[in-house]
Amino acid sequence: MLDGPSYKASGGDPKKSPGQWTRYEGSLEFMAKVAAESKSGISHIYESKAGRYGGTFAHWQIALAYAKWLSPELHMAVNETYMRYKSGDHTLALEVIDKQTDPKKLADIEVRARSIRNYVGAYREFGSFRRLKWL
Incomplete structure (x- = not known):
């Protein structure tokens, strides 16, 4: 209103x-x-x-x-806030996570973070995202 x-x-x-x-x-x-x-x-x-x-x-x-x-x-x-989001400021994501109180949503965030960590680990192992996409 x-x-x-x-x-x-x-x-x-x-x-x-x-x-x-x-x-x-x-x-x-x-x-x-x-x-x-x-x-x-x-x-x-x-x-x-x-x-x-x-x-x-x-x-x-x-x-x-x-x-x-x-x-x-x-x-x-x-x-x-918009500029922080567009520039990829990771501290913005941390601030959002800190405000989250719903356990299910926090669990979803943890699952997503794990998958990103695995992707980055594979990137480091194979040397580039281009090579990783063709696996």
Whole structure:
């Protein structure tokens, strides 16, 4: 919900309301792109209802874009995390693992780590990934 905690945390400034955000050309272009990617209309990914049980509801991508517009700090944190991911920063993976509390998911992570370790061991033994792929 866009006009929930994020909007209230911004001080409830009417200039920062979801309606104001949607007036920016870039916001509308972004919503159209999300709608196209999800093969649905904008009305399925963004909805605003007035009244006692109303509010503004949106696809997670739109909610995050709105939150980034509200908070430069959040925008920077998201950008930093994305760059760490794209650059292959292994400490990001370690931070994600540290936050995981579900034993089944931790077991899945361990199995995946073992398979990677075995792949890297085979790489070292045979000298290259190209040769390894043809075995």
